[in-house]
Amino acid sequence: MKSSVKHTDGHFYLPLPWRSDVTLPKDSRHMAERRLWSLKKRFSRDVFLKDKYVQKMQDYIDEGYAEEVANEEAEDDSGKTQWYLPHHPVCHPRKPEKVFVVAGGDLSRTPTVHRMLVYIFGATSSPSSATFCLRETAEQFGKMFDEDVGDIVRNDFYVDDCLTSAETVERATELVTQLRALLKKGGFRLTKWLSNDQRVLDQIPEAERAKSLTDVNLDASVKERVLGVYWRAQNGEFGFSITDTMQGKKFTRRNILCAVNTLYDPLGFAAPVTLIAKVLQQEIVRQKLGWDDELPKDDIEEWRRWLSQLPELEKLTLPRCFKPPTFGSVAKCEMHHFSDASTQGYGIVSYTFVWNMLMEKSTARFYLANRRLAEIHRQTSPDQWRHVNSQLNPAGVEDSASSRVPAS
Structure with a gap:
């Protein structure tokens, strides 16, 4: 990147980082056209989504993010690297008025080829x-x-x-x-x-x-989403806002994964809560259920119980600053770490402990936490065991030899 980046007219220009060891499929245009016709069927059932999507595509062209490619260039088969992008709409549950084009006309016309002039939303790079x-x-x-x-x-x-x-x-x-x-x-x-x-x-x-x-x-009503949690700016506190993403959906492995991932918590504020969800997910894996298989009744009740408790997280608030407003300058700071483990998982939590210049005030504040599931250990059953006699068993030979070595 360093050798190829250029700065022109107030913007950086950076080539796509193609991997030299990957050969692109030659039928990418066919795949993109198939996706387009699939979209056309979807849009025939959802006119609102179609209008939003077409407008977004037109915005790309109007704002100079994409340009139409001449037919002779599009049909050029001289060996240049080309990749046609299959694209589709994504709607964010918290931004229903917006439609995002992922990896990406008018669908009533014959498709025309356009070239993206900027990096695309959804690309790995x-x-x-x-x-x-x-x-x-x-x-x-x-x-x-x-x-x-x-x-x-x-x-x-x-x-x-x-x-x-x-x-x-x-x-x-x-x-x-x-x-x-x-x-x-x-x-x-x-x-x-x-x-x-x-x-x-x-x-x-x-x-x-x-x-x-x-x-x-x-004022106290102003809050913004910051790295998965909400920052109540006036109070200087972090907290959660919980949305029921499972309403009207079946309890399948796929839907549950989506519901759990909506609780994005990089600093571990809700680590004890999310660990329970990870344990329940691990049980689904043990049962070898398919992504769209509905869970057994007992498992559904466990998930309902977990989901019903999530709104309690909205009562949790944590101060953003590690010292109170009138605390003064910090003279001494310590980090205190605690950990624990069980057969299901283990976790760690860290706190800051600070004193002011006069050493008359001290305060402890949450710093971060993390949790991990214990690995699944599959035990063998007795019918899988086979006897190996001492003459052929290296461990047995070692044991026999060691029994004959006198202690010194």
Whole structure:
């Protein structure tokens, strides 16, 4: 990537990272056309989805993300690397008004070939390529700004989300200004800003703020999703918002996996809860059920019980900051780690323990937790055992030999 990246007209240009050891199928156009006709049947049953999808495709063309390819170039068989993209719509349950084109006209016309001019949503290489260009922005232009601004770009981004903090309102405001200016040089536009201080938000245009701040000032109702959990900005707390994703669905291995994965919890706030789900999933694996086989009645009751308890997580809140607002400067900090295990799984949890400069105040805060399932050990039954006589058994010979060696 480093040798091929170019910066032109305010944007980075990076070739697709083709793997040299992979031979692409020659019938990719046929596969893409089959997917297109399958989509046409689906859209005949869902006009709303069709309209959203066609508009999204047209937006790609209007915004310069895709261009039509001339027939003679599309039919060129000179050996150039070509890959036709099968594409399909994905609707996010929390963003019903949006339709995402994954790996991707008007379906009433004969299909025409278009070329994507940007990295596509859903491609395996897209996140790493975007992250590379983000970091390259810091490398090429970071020296034009304060040193910690480049460090934030390098260390405080998770894909396209920037999560950082500042000691004062003045510094936070300055960071916003410099981050926007630095990222703009790389062709990136930072939006959906949210802060726990209204004075910082007042320095940001309303159109650039988080959607939860539309027509309202910062209050207790404002919350935004951050890495799977919700950040209640005014209170400075993390929490959960639970959605019943199994409503009206059968209890199959596939649907349960989707339901469990909606509880994204990278810091382990809900580790004891998600471990129970992992144990139940392991039991499904033991039963060797198919992805779309309905679970036995007893297992369904176990899952219903687990799902019914999930809303209790909304009562759980954890402070974002490791020290209270009036705590003062930190003089001493310790990490305390605890672990435990059982036959079903094991876990670890870590806490920070800090003292202020006068050593008169101390506080403990949750840091992170993790859990793992115990491995499935399949025991053999006695009818699988076979006797090996001592003359042929190396372990037996070793045992016999050792019994004749006198202790010294």
